[in-house]
Amino acid sequence: MSERLRRHPDMRLTALAGEGVVLHLGSRRYFTVNETGLVILTELENPRTFDELVSAVLEEFEVERHEAEATTRAFLTQCRDAAVVLEAAE
């Protein structure tokens, strides 16, 4: 996957002790994220590819690459469904 992803402009994030809460101002919904989700969303402050996000997860946690890929993929699917992450314009 080489597409670059970014945060939706309506997304807001704050963190506490390695976990976080995410707001989507457009839908007025919010949800919480665990440590891995927080790392990914923090990375997405700037556009990132899937591989770059997996690398960030691998740097932060002692997990196998296939685990990091699966976790990142699942989290991004949730984020896209909630419209907090978008494909970045080239």
Place this chain on the structure above:
Amino acid sequence: MTAGPLAPAYRLDCADPVLALALRTWLDESRLEWPGPFAIHASVVDALPEAADPREAFPQPELLIQAGPPDGTVRIRWMPGLAEAVVHATEPRVSVRFTPGAVADLEAAERGFLLVMLLFVLRRIGWYHVHGAALVDPAGRGWMLVGNSRTGKSTTTALLASRGWAVGTDDIAFLRDQGARVGVHGFRSPIALRQGGRELLGAAGGIDLTRRGKTGYLPEELGGRWAPVVVPEIILFPVVGERTGLAPMAPRAVLSALVQWSLWVLFESVHAQEHLDLLGRLAAQSRCYQATVGPDLFRDPTLLQDLLP
């Protein structure tokens, strides 16, 4: 001798003397030390025009709220067509129109409408509302009880006031960045108890809050005192139960609960991040617990302090 700068204060522009007096009394009795100047233009109109604002309305009890693009204003309508406020997109000023029906029921307007108007105005000068009580224990520690009505918040606040705690507010708290810490400014109003709460406390007298079906007590009437500013160190999210207890919460559960009870963070992109960051900092400076409040607390009001790890 030269005069110093005037303290920040509000400007109320209202030609109707009855309404002006009521609004000024309501604002002044809150005893809030306003964080900066703001302006209210209030008028009485025969009827409100049909709303032509195409923005999606966010329904709240008795209210419809519209916010966001394209103009960034916040329009608050008190149903059914009794009053309407339009808060400026960026500046701390609001234009509010009352019908005669609203003027005749200002006690209801204060909590159901004017408070929401005020908290959107105060967002523009750095104060952010949380639905919670703020107190200071005899050891000088700041506490918050955060949650909806019927969670024991006001009754617990009244109980603790009767044991000498200082009270900032029983449910209208404004967060403010105080540099290293987040402080809470309490809107001074009577602690509102239902009959069950009065019986638990054995409280007599009080102010009849007819429309809310409650009786109000200022902290001083219960043996406590008022605290204009509280710096929280302990936050409880209470529920009523059989036996008093405290359970630690995961960080994300704390953040989620604070967002839930500071709902306006989901409005207005221009203020959302600052508001959210204040909630995060408030959580970071505090020990946070899910609290069960039971009848045993009324037999031993030191339980909450004793249960703290």
